Amino acid sequence: MEKILVGIDGHHSAWEALTRACALAKRIDAQLYVLLVQPLAGGGSASGRQSEGLDLRKHLELRIEMAKSEGIPVHYYIAEGQFEEEIVRFVNHYRITLLVYELRDGAFKATEKEAVSLQAIRHRIACQVEIVAARKHLSQTQEKIS
Numbered sequence: 001m002e003k004i005l006v007g008i009d010g011h012h013s014a015w016e017a018l019t020r021a022c023a024l025a026k027r028i029d030a031q032l033y034v035l036l037v038q039p040l041a042g043g044g045s046a047s048g049r050q051s052e053g054l055d056l057r058k059h060l061e062l063r064i065e066m067a068k069s070e071g072i073p074v075h076y077y078i079a080e081g082q083f084e085e086e087i088v089r090f091v092n093h094y095r096i097t098l099l100v101y102e103l104r105d106g107a108f109k110a111t112e113k114e115a116v117s118l119q120a121i122r123h124r125i126a127c128q129v130e131i132v133a134a135r136k137h138l139s140q141t142q143e144k145i146s
Helices: 015-028 047-069 083-094 112-122 135-145
Strands: 003-008 031-038 074-080 098-102 128-132
Touching: 003 015, 003 083, 015 031, 015 047, 015 098, 015 128, 031 047, 031 083, 047 074, 074 083, 083 112, 098 112, 112 128
Parallel strands: 003 031, 003 098, 031 074, 098 128
Antiparallel strands: none
16 A cells, blocks of 8 residues: 655645645545654744744644545654654655655745755655645746736
8 A cells, every 4th residue: 555745844834745645645545644843842942933833733733634534544643853854764664655745935946955855855765756836836827827
């Protein structure tokens, strides 16, 4: 059985990737894994950052419940650490077959930092990677054409 992973953290709020992964999991009857990666506790955390983290988590859990209500088998995990390291560890441990990765800025062209992050993941895993761009960018492009 196929196993699809979507990784999310404060910098990778991958809503479009999650939407794509849900649709794909439903269509091919795959298991969907969602990994929320939180920064390590102890680095002088600000209350604003904690509030953003809670909002992100609440929104994510709502989306997961919606997916489950549609019959999609979703496995939800939370890890603390560095995003790339936790994604690699998770993919290898759970034998994930597809990682759905969303570009942060919603453009098909990745920033240099994002490209390095994606490469750091891709070189250390043995599964396929699907890159998703946010629809917001695509909608803006279509509006300019019209």
